[in-house]
Amino acid sequence: MHVDEVRLGDGSTSSMSLPPSRALLALADVMTLCTDVTLGVEGVLVGDPTETALVRAGADVGVDKALLDALWPRVGEVPFTSARARMTTIHRGSASADQIMVCTKGAPERVVPACHAMLSAGAVIPIDGARVLREAAAVAAAGLRVLAVATRTLSAPPESAEEAEQKLTLLALVGLIDPPRAEAKAxxxxxxxxxxxxxxxxxxxxxxxxxxxxxxxxxxxxxxxxxxxxxxxxxxxxxxxxxxxxxxxxxxxxxxxxxxxxxxxxxxxxxxxxxxxxxxxxxxxxxxxxNFATIVKAVHEGRRIYDNIRRFVRFVLSTNSGEIWPLFLAPFLGLPMPLLPIHILWRNLVTDGLPGITLAAEPAEPAEPAEPDSMQRPPRAPPESLLAGGLWQHALRVGLLIAALTLTTQARSIRDADSHWQTMTFTVLTLPQLAHLIAIRSERISIFTLGVRGNPALFFAVVTAIGLQLATLYVPVMNRIFHTMPLSWRELAVCVAVSSVVLFAVEGEKWLLRRRPHPYNGFPS
The missing domain is CATH 3.40.50.1000 (HAD superfamily/HAD-like)
Structure with missing residues (x-):
């Protein structure tokens, strides 16, 4: 903040770059005294930004605050309050005990009515309050903060605030510009x-x-x-x-x-x-x-965290239901249990839990954000459920799809008398969840458009999980632990092809969503 200009009571403008007149020096004295600004280390002004601007403006025309405070020590004050909208300080001249100066500054509509005179062209004349307030409104309409500065002299200290703040002489209207921060408009x-x-x-x-x-x-x-x-x-x-x-x-x-x-x-x-x-x-x-921009950052961060939570919940519900359905339905379809307990444990710890955490850790400022439109949609309704926006329906559909693919693979392998049926079932139940993990990084944007570079942890988790899953198939010691058998390249290709159905199904779902209004903002994203 800095003082942009000083407009005297008669409407004339006095630039601080011009040689100071007696009237301007009187104004600078009063507005320097009527502050709580102190001099800090190396003469740095310490205090309210508005008051330091006034003191700095006084210094521009040669007023030394330290010297002025010594010449006119403060003996009383009526502090600023929001109800009063003005501040008054009372000073006794160091050269004479009967020299009392009252200095007042504040909102023009609160100071001007307390004035009976105004300074105009170096002379004191009766005040035209309506004209001064119109001038104040004109300065304010230009975007400047307006203060009225007034004074009076007494031979003895006033006995009350009412006595001090009456019969004042208006010295000037002071316009201060407080430019918005550069980032505020954005x-x-x-x-x-x-x-x-x-x-x-x-x-x-x-x-x-x-x-x-x-x-x-x-x-x-x-x-x-x-x-x-x-x-x-x-x-x-x-x-x-x-x-x-x-x-x-x-x-x-x-x-x-x-x-x-x-x-x-x-x-x-x-x-x-x-x-x-x-x-x-x-x-x-x-x-x-x-800084107002801090609120924007907080909202952005809050939406990112909430989106990450939804992604994690979407993944966990979908993949876990995809595991539960085959175990529940297999006996009713006349099929043996598709998985062993160790398969379930492996799936939950290695290819389910750890990769899922990467969804909850979507970076704050990735090169390719998962939800680039997060700050272009209105806030969600406060009572909205975490599962709203089609999340639970998605989890149910994907869970049933994974179950159908798993049971179909199991049934066909058993029908073909393939001794690797359980290994293929284990693989088909594991790989689709990794395909699903990749697909749901964004709720609406295609992963083929988005990519995975924005969340390198997710990419690393998927590659690691695939490598570990292949180890259970082709490392002999892992075969013994997991009761698996090495698959032929044809069998592995079938497992990969079947698992990829989940990726393309979810991408198809997102394709349909992009052609419908966004459930949270009423317009396509």
Whole structure:
């Protein structure tokens, strides 16, 4: 933040690059004194960004804060509050005990009514409050934060805040520009594409807030701005009715922020709030920093984790049901048990559990993300089940398909009097789950388009599992442990061909899904 320009009470503009006039020096003195800024190590200004900007502007015209504080030590103050929207400090001249200077800064609509005069062209004249407030609104409409700076002199310290903050002389309107972070506009666009309702809640002037909101793409120029004057007058029900239609809230107090958050939550919204001021604390939604883009990163990470969980659940349910169905149905079909206990253990530990973990570990920023459209779909409904979106139907279909392929292979091998029938059944029950693992890396995008480079752990797990499965077929010691027999190349080719049916079936399912509206966002992805 930095001071962009200083506009004097008569509407003229004084650039800080010009030689300082007496009026400008008086303004610089007052706005330097009326701050809580301190000088840190090596003269670094420490304090609120707005106040440090004021002190820095004063320094630009030759005002030395340390010297000024020594000449005019502070003897009292009326601190800033959101209700008052202004701050006043009281200073006694070091050269004379009866020299008292009152310095006030704050929102123009709170400071101007306390003024009876204004500085114009170096002369003090009666104040035209309406004209000054119009000037403040014009400066705010340009996107600047506007402060009114005023002063008065007394011969003795005031006995109350009311006495101090009356009959002030307005020195100037100060316009400060607080440019949005470079990444803010892109973050807002990403949130809106993801179906996130973005609003601005600020203590700034309504015109300033709207101008910045328009610049960021949060609101349009004709949108209504709800102010802190409107919110207290509305009931909770009325506020809950309005909040979803308003994108900018201005001149709000901490309690207003809390009511806005609660109003949104009452409509079933999940609310996240970021800010760098103490006013944000009552909303109980502060982040570790005040960067709005952090919310976008958090949403992206949350969606990635949720998608990973769904992939893992999809894989486990499908492959385990594909194992259970053959064991359950074989006796009813007059077939012997297709697997031995050690086959089931091997399948669960080596070619089921370990590869499945790689689905839950889909990287945060892969070269080829599994769900590249994750931030282009609106949030899921809060009560939605983890198994929604066709997940349990998919698990049932794939489980039955694996069972059908396994039992068909078993039946045909037994019919052909193939002594390797159990080894072929074991292989056909194992390889399809690896084909399924590859296919479901994305719920909708074809693996032939997506590839597996984005998740190298998955590729490594599949290759390792295939190698271990082949070891159970062709390594003699493994044959003895698993009661398997080496398959001929024709038998192995049959097992691979049968297993690949699962890959192409799931890809066909995804092909159909891509031609239907997305279950979560209502448009094809």
């Amino acid at each position: 973050a807002v666009e990403t949130c809106q594409a993801a179906g996130i309702h973005v609003v601005m809640i600020t203590g700034d002037h309504p015109a300033t807030a709207l101008a910045i909101a328009v610049r960021l793409g949060i609101a349009s120029i004709n949108d209504t701005v709800l102010t802190g004057h409107d919110i207290p007058a509305r009931s909770d029900a009325e506020l809950a009715h309005r909040v979803t239609d308003v994108y900018v809230f201005a001149r709000v107090a901490p309690a207003d922020k809390l009511r806005i958050v609660k109003a949104l939550q009452s409509r079933g919204e999940y609310v996240a709030m970021t800010g760098d001021g103490v006013n944000d604390a009552p909303a109980h939604m502060g982040l570790l920093d005040d």
